[in-house]
Amino acid sequence: MAELASLVQRLEVAVGRLEAVSGDGGGSAGGSGAYVEAYDGIITGSVGQYMTLSQQIGGDVQKHADMMKQAFSCQRQLLVTSSCSQKPSDASLTALLAPVSKVIQQVQTFREQNRSSPLFNHLSAVSESVPALGWVAMAPKPGPYVKEMQDAAQFYTNRVLKDYKEKDQKHVDWVKAYLSIWTELQNYVKQHHTTGLAWSKSVSPFPLLYLSSLASASAAPPPRAGPPPPGPPPPPMLSSGGSGDQGPDTRNALFASLNKGADVTKGLKHVPKDQMTHKNPNLRTQTGPVRTGPKPFTTSKPAVTAAASSRKLPPVLELDGKKWKVENQEGVQGLVISDTELKQVVYAFKCNNSTLQIKGKINSITLDNCKKLGLVFDDVVGIIEVINCRDVKVQVLGKVPTISINKTDGCHVYLSKDSLECEIVSAKSSEMNVLVPGKDGDYTEIPVPEQFKTVWDGKKLVTTCTEIAG
Numbered sequence: 001m002a003e004l005a006s007l008v009q010r011l012e013v014a015v016g017r018l019e020a021v022s023g024d025g026g027g028s029a030g031g032s033g034a035y036v037e038a039y040d041g042i043i044t045g046s047v048g049q050y051m052t053l054s055q056q057i058g059g060d061v062q063k064h065a066d067m068m069k070q071a072f073s074c075q076r077q078l079l080v081t082s083s084c085s086q087k088p089s090d091a092s093l094t095a096l097l098a099p100v101s102k103v104i105q106q107v108q109t110f111r112e113q114n115r116s117s118p119l120f121n122h123l124s125a126v127s128e129s130v131p132a133l134g135w136v137a138m139a140p141k142p143g144p145y146v147k148e149m150q151d152a153a154q155f156y157t158n159r160v161l162k163d164y165k166e167k168d169q170k171h172v173d174w175v176k177a178y179l180s181i182w183t184e185l186q187n188y189v190k191q192h193h194t195t196g197l198a199w200s201k202s203v204s205p206f207p208l209l210y211l212s213s214l215a216s217a218s219a220a221p222p223p224r225a226g227p228p229p230p231g232p233p234p235p236p237m238l239s240s241g242g243s244g245d246q247g248p249d250t251r252n253a254l255f256a257s258l259n260k261g262a263d264v265t266k267g268l269k270h271v272p273k274d275q276m277t278h279k280n281p282n283l284r285t286q287t288g289p290v291r292t293g294p295k296p297f298t299t300s301k302p303a304v305t306a307a308a309s310s311r312k313l314p315p316v317l318e319l320d321g322k323k324w325k326v327e328n329q330e331g332v333q334g335l336v337i338s339d340t341e342l343k344q345v346v347y348a349f350k351c352n353n354s355t356l357q358i359k360g361k362i363n364s365i366t367l368d369n370c371k372k373l374g375l376v377f378d379d380v381v382g383i384i385e386v387i388n389c390r391d392v393k394v395q396v397l398g399k400v401p402t403i404s405i406n407k408t409d410g411c412h413v414y415l416s417k418d419s420l421e422c423e424i425v426s427a428k429s430s431e432m433n434v435l436v437p438g439k440d441g442d443y444t445e446i447p448v449p450e451q452f453k454t455v456w457d458g459k460k461l462v463t464t465c466t467e468i469a470g
Helices: 002-022 032-057 059-083 090-113 120-137 142-164 169-192 206-219 248-258 261-265 301-310
Strands: 316-320 323-327 335-337 345-349 352-362 364-368 371-380 383-387 390-396 402-406 409-414 423-427 430-437 443-447 452-456 461-465
Touching (some): 032 059, 032 169, 059 090, 090 120, 120 142, 120 169, 142 169, 323 335, 345 352, 352 364, 364 371, 383 390
Parallel strands (some): 323 345, 335 352, 352 371, 390 409, 402 423, 409 430
Antiparallel strands (some): 316 323, 430 443, 452 461
């Protein structure tokens, strides 16, 4: 399969180059090949300069830059595909976006794993703004979304400038080169993908169809040579001892047996005690068939239920009355809810490997059955509830009075300076950490106790945290 994927990738690149040469393609006014060439200009220009300066700085910055290079490479491949393909179905589009989303997740994970790095501000600037590459999934305003992600990096880039402005010009140039990437990308998106990722209109979706045909060919058995195999044999004929209507003689014999009354059991065979299974457990453990009659009837409902449960529900991001529904989002970076009101609530259900930002002041937020979800919000007047989740991160930029964590494994809560008085209530949860900002802006990570000690003092139960739990 790896060889097939490589072959498909080479074919897509070749088709993209042919489109660029011929001038055909339907993504934009200048032809679909034109916007691939324009994207190459960003990679060789500002991205290349950013890579060069990152190599000069070295260390974690260089490792981070290698991941970013891979992210831009994956996105370029997506643009090549869109330049020579019609817009695919939502399922196929999700598969095409998966490589970019995966690298974005790797970039953000690398930053979290190196919080003690001396170059943490560099890593944070990249981690906070890399979701800008998710513009390919943002419609109808991908350009402003890139600008928002660029602004998210400004807090950390200003720190880098403050720390190195009088020490090392190389880091100052690094900031300028990195921010220029998003400035150029924003201009690129405005010019070639104004309302969303452009797809070809005149070219058939060859790479996508070819990929699906390869997948189906690898899964299906090879065709048989020669004539087709014979069909199943005809059903067997019913014997004279079957249960069908055998005529009046059979019915008369049946009625005669029933008219015997209590004597109807005289013809039954007597079973001795040594052959009774309920009195001889050894007989139940013997191998061999126990039943002499037909097997009990079984339905196929479990298989149908399994197939139904394996179906993926469509993603949802909509306002239903006063409730924002964010459901079944898979690998989507950069979900944003901006038009909010004080009486509205947000309910996120089964959102995995995604990020959600909520702007403005709302009533409450609930995360239910989410995995590896990142939540950033401004202000909540009620409560934040995290239920049945795993590996989620919650960051408050303004104020929140209460955060409730229930049946959750892995929850990181980032508090702001205005939300330090927040009450955090937890139950049946583990791996909980609260990160508190310091005077210099760095976060201090504090674990939430999970183990307790309860004693009877003669009047009531007294519960305290154990020493190993902090």
